[in-house]
Amino acid sequence: MEDSYKDRTSLVKGAKDIxxxxxxxxxxxxxxxxxxxxxxxxxxxxNRFQDEEDDDDYYxxxxxxxxxANDDEGSSEATEGHDEDDEIYEGxxxxxxxxxxxxxxxxxxxxxxxxxxxxxxxLETERKADEEELAQQYELIIQECxxxxxQWALFFxxxxxxMADGVEVFVVGFVLxxxxxxxxxxxxxxxxxxxxxxLGMMVGAFFWGGLADKVxxxxxxxxxxxxxxxxxxxxxFVQGYGFFLFCRLFSGFGIGGAMPTVFxxxxxxxxxxxxxxHLSWLCMFWMIGGIYASAMAWAIIPHYxxxxxxxxxxxxxxxxxxxxxxxxxxxxxxxxxxxxxxxPRFLLEVGKHDEAWMILKQIHDTNMRARGQPEKVFxxxxxxxxxxxDELIEIESDTGTWYRRCFVRIRTExxxxxxxxxxxxxxxxxxxxxxxxxVWFTLSFGYYGLSVWFPDVIKHLQSDEYAxxxxxxxxxxxxxxxxxxxxxxxxxxxxxxxxxxxxxxxFKSVTxxxxxxKNCVFEDITSxxxxxxxxxxxxxxxxxxxxxxxxxxxxxxxxCSFSHIRTGCQISFDDDYxxxxxxxxxxxxxxxxxxxNIVSALLMDRIGRLTMLGGSMVLSGISCFFLWFGTxxxxxxxxxxxxxxxxxxxxxxxxxxxxxxxxxxxx
Numbered sequence: 183m184e185d186s187y188k189d190r191t192s193l194v195k196g197a198k199d200i201x202x203x204x205x206x207x208x209x210x211x212x213x214x215x216x217x218x219x220x221x222x223x224x225x226x227x228x229n230r231f232q233d234e235e236d237d238d239d240y241y242x243x244x245x246x247x248x249x250x251a252n253d254d255e256g257s258s259e260a261t262e263g264h265d266e267d268d269e270i271y272e273g274x275x276x277x278x279x280x281x282x283x284x285x286x287x288x289x290x291x292x293x294x295x296x297x298x299x300x301x302x303x304x305l306e307t308e309r310k311a312d313e314e315e316l317a318q319q320y321e322l323i324i325q326e327c328x329x330x331x332x333q334w335a336l337f338f339x340x341x342x343x344x345m346a347d348g349v350e351v352f353v354v355g356f357v358l359x360x361x362x363x364x365x366x367x368x369x370x371x372x373x374x375x376x377x378x379x380x381l382g383m384m385v386g387a388f389f390w391g392g393l394a395d396k397v398x399x400x401x402x403x404x405x406x407x408x409x410x411x412x413x414x415x416x417x418x419f420v421q422g423y424g425f426f427l428f429c430r431l432f433s434g435f436g437i438g439g440a441m442p443t444v445f446x447x448x449x450x451x452x453x454x455x456x457x458x459x460h461l462s463w464l465c466m467f468w469m470i471g472g473i474y475a476s477a478m479a480w481a482i483i484p485h486y487x488x489x490x491x492x493x494x495x496x497x498x499x500x501x502x503x504x505x506x507x508x509x510x511x512x513x514x515x516x517x518x519x520x521x522x523x524x525x526p527r528f529l530l531e532v533g534k535h536d537e538a539w540m541i542l543k544q545i546h547d548t549n550m551r552a553r554g555q556p557e558k559v560f561x562x563x564x565x566x567x568x569x570x571x572d573e574l575i576e577i578e579s580d581t582g583t584w585y586r587r588c589f590v591r592i593r594t595e596x597x598x599x600x601x602x603x604x605x606x607x608x609x610x611x612x613x614x615x616x617x618x619x620x621v622w623f624t625l626s627f628g629y630y631g632l633s634v635w636f637p638d639v640i641k642h643l644q645s646d647e648y649a650x651x652x653x654x655x656x657x658x659x660x661x662x663x664x665x666x667x668x669x670x671x672x673x674x675x676x677x678x679x680x681x682x683x684x685x686x687x688x689f690k691s692v693t694x695x696x697x698x699x700k701n702c703v704f705e706d707i708t709s710x711x712x713x714x715x716x717x718x719x720x721x722x723x724x725x726x727x728x729x730x731x732x733x734x735x736x737x738x739x740x741x742c743s744f745s746h747i748r749t750g751c752q753i754s755f756d757d758d759y760x761x762x763x764x765x766x767x768x769x770x771x772x773x774x775x776x777x778x779n780i781v782s783a784l785l786m787d788r789i790g791r792l793t794m795l796g797g798s799m800v801l802s803g804i805s806c807f808f809l810w811f812g813t814x815x816x817x818x819x820x821x822x823x824x825x826x827x828x829x830x831x832x833x834x835x836x837x838x839x840x841x842x843x844x845x846x847x848x849x
Contacts, residue, residue, distance in 0.1 A: 308569045309568045309569040312567070312568035312569050313531075313568045313845060315566050316530060316565070316567070316568060319565065319566050320527060320530070320565075321453065321454060323542060323562055323565065324451065324453045325453050326546065326560075326561070326562070327542060327545045327546040327549060327560075328546070328549040328550070328553070329452070329453065329456055329549070330548070330549030330552045330553060331549055331551075331552035332451070332544070332545045333451055333452065333460070333545075333549075335522075336447075336448060336522060337448070337460065337464060338518075339515065339518040339519060339521075340447060340464065340515075341464060341466075341467035342467070342511050342514050342515035343403060343407055343440045343443075343444050343512075343515040343519070344441070344444050344464060344468050344471070345467040345468065345470050345471035345474065346471065346509075346511040347437050347440040347441055347444075347468060348468040348469065348472045348474075348475070349472075349474060349475045349508045349511055349512075350379065350383075350410070350414075350433065350434065351379075351471075351472070351630065352471075352472050352475035352476065352479075352768065352772075353475060353504075353505065353508050354375065354379050354430075355636070355768070356475065356476075356504065356768070357375075357483070357501045357504065357505060358375055358638075360499065360500075360501035361375060361501060374427060375426075375430070378430050378431045378434065379430050379431070379434035380630065381434065382430070382432060382433065382434025382435035382436075382438060383434045383435070383437060385435055386434065386436060386437065386438020387439065387441065387442055388599075388603065389435075389438075389439070389599065390405075390438060390439020390442070390443060392598075392599030392602045393439075393595070393599060394443045394446065394447075395528075395599075395846075396598055396599065396602070398524045398525065398528050398529075399443055399446055399447035399450070399524065399525045400447065400519060400522060400523070400524045401524070402439060403440070403443045403447065403519060404516060404519050406436045406437070406438070406439030406443070407437075407440065407512050407515050407516045407519070408436070409432060409433075410433050410434075410435075410436030410437040410509075410512050411436075411509055411513050411516060413430070413432040413433040413436065414429075414433045414505065414506075414508065414509035415509050416429050417429035417430050417433060418503075418505040418506045418509075419502070437512070444464070445461060445464070445837050445838075445841050446525075448460070448461065448464060449838075449841040449842070450525045450527035450846070451525065451526070451527075451545065455787065457838065457842070458786035458787040458791065458838050459783050459784070459786055460783075461786075461837055461838050461841075462782045462786050462834040462838070463779075463783050465782075465830070465833060465834045465837065466776075466779045468833075469772055469773075469776060472768070472775070473769060473772045473773060474508075474511065476766075476768045476769035476772055477765075477769060478504055478507050479504055479765040479768075480765035480766060480769060482503050482504045482507065483500050483501050483504050483765070484500070523541045523544065524537070526538040526539075526541040526545075527846055528846060529541070530565060530566075530567055530568075531568060531846045533567050535564075535567050538565065542560070542562065542565075543560045543562075546560040547560065602848060605848055606844070606848055611843065611844060611845075611848065614843045614844070618839070618840055618843070621836060622836065622840075624799075625829070625832055625833065625836065628802070628803075628806060628829070629829055629833075632806070632822070636768070636771070636818075636822060639818060640767055640815065640818070643814075643815050643818070644815075648671065648691070651671060652671050652672065652673055653671065653672045653673070654673050654675070655672060655673070655674045655675070655677065656675045656677075657675075657676050657677065658674060658676075658677035658678070659677070659678045659680075660677070660679050660680075660682055661678075661679070661681055661682065662680070662681045663682050663683075664682070664683045664685060665683065665684045665685070665687055666685050666687060668689075668690065669687065669688070669689050669690070669692045670688075670689075670690040670691060671692075672691075672692050672693075673693045673695065674694045674695070674697060675694075675695045675696055676695070676696050677694070677697040677698070678697070678698045679697065679698065679702055680701060680702075681700070681701045681702070682699075682703075683703045683705070684702065684703065684704045684705070684707060685703070685705045685706060686705070686706045686707075687707050687708075688708050688709070688710075689707065689708070689709040689710070689712040690711065691710065691711045691712070692709070692711075692712045693712070693714075694714045694715070695715045695716060695717070696715075696716050696717065697714070697717045697718075698718050698720070699717065699718070699719045699720070699722050700719075700720045700721060700722070701721045701722070702719075702722045702723075703722070703723050703725070704723070704725070705724075705726060706725075706726050706727070707726075707727035707728065707729060708727075709727075709728055709729060709733070712729075712733060713733050713735055714733060714734050714735065715735045715736060715737070716735070716736045716737060717734070717738075718738045718740070719734075719737065719738070719739045719740065720740045720741065720742075721740070721742070722739075722742045723742065723743045723744075723745075724742070724743065724744045724745070724747065725745050725746055726746045726747075727748065728747070728749075730747065730749060767815075767819050770819065770823055771819070771823050771826050774823035774826045775826050775827060778798075778826075778827045778828060778829075778830035778831045779830055781831060782794060782798075782830065782834040782835065783834070786834065786835065786838065791835045791838050791839045791842075792835075792839070794832070795831075795832050795835040795836055798828055798829060798830075798831035798835065799829070799832045801828045802825055802832060805824045805825045805828055806821075806825050808821055809822075
């Protein structure tokens, strides 16, 4: 019996030893998990508040403690006060809880609730609190970094991208008249050339803006500007109208990302007291882009000698040279962007603390060296990062092939962009989104509409003046005469031309009505806006001319011959001085933006964004109304300059308001 008692005592002692070892190993595992979560997140809000925070326990993401746990000590809050020899009592912490344990039980055990046990609403609430704390801390950090060389370098780099956006808007209106003639575009189809670019910009702004919130401002801007530059260059070489529209569509799709990304990018490295002023100065590059496009069009397009051809199939005219030149700001911005860092505010938003800290230190050191204070040290050590909410992605089983993986990745990214867009209609930014959408639509409708419409108005007014100077010739009878000079802006009615020769002639805006051509020869003829209406041709030959069938309206051709007829549309054979006037007028209209830019930059932070936006839109609307009474070119030009000068302040204030009303993840 004594032996059995000893055996039972040994068994109890062995069980105690096993239980104590299990307890010690379980506590070590829990503490290691806590330490691992602690390493991924921040402990202090800002260095200057270090002394205050040392007094409190700080709970970061995942719920870590301000006092580090020790892996070598097998103790915890639950086991505090117990010796190793103590027995395990009911209710004492006995290791890692199983998955079936409820949330309340876990909290009661004294451990922080893990993220997988929290619903999405709780996680989003914690993230929102983290974002508010980060916003306050980040403003202090930017103030410590100062405003200097780094911001000005980024200012000029992003300015080139914004300049490319301004160029893209004006390219459409400038090339439209020449492209219509070169590609034989009918009037019914010419409107697509003006609309297709804006369609691409609309889709591009939605796509690239959402992508910038997913992959970063710099990365998104690099890709969208590269797309714009590639298709802009390609569009200058294509010959078919359909392919040309395709290239301009994707060129607009690329440049559509410039406006939303540039202002978000730049605003995130500016302190609040400097944001309104410097974003207004940045808008000047859009004006510079318009001036650049007007000046290049003025200098290049009317010079039709700057062209070459490879047979009759490939024609490269001067307006195509203009399209290439207009793509240069886009290429320059892509090259310059490769030397700039990502937005540190975005990196903090996605939890990349170390990368953001390095960039903020770079900003600080760059500005301090420029100020002559290289010894000044960047004092920030830790920065708050918001809680990262993992998005579960459903991966299909059939993803072994590369194209299936690409499809899943693209679908996932597009779905993420759509979710980001829909979040703009959630509380508390829903009302802001609806109101800003209305303002952006009305302002864009007026400004871009006038930009495309105004060149046609000038052209229409000039055509009316040109038609008023037309010369009429009636009942002419000309025989055995050689015409070898230019006929321009003339109407010939009821004439008879017998045995006449029309050799090496140029017809420009010439119309023959109810006339007879008998035994005549047309050789080496170039024509523009020339038509034969209700005329009769007898025994007449046409050699090496561009007089196609559509130029003979209700005319009768009897025993006539055509050989070596040049098909297609012909660019004007002389310098079109009316084009000079159109481009010069647009140059003046763009230059009129300069005073408005200066005023908005100086007063933005003094009178407020909303005051400037409302006042500018009211005044520009009144000036636009008076365009209805414009009956002369000088009056229309004056109204255009006034409208452009007044509306630019609305653009600048709207840009600042938009970036300030949205959080970083939806900006």
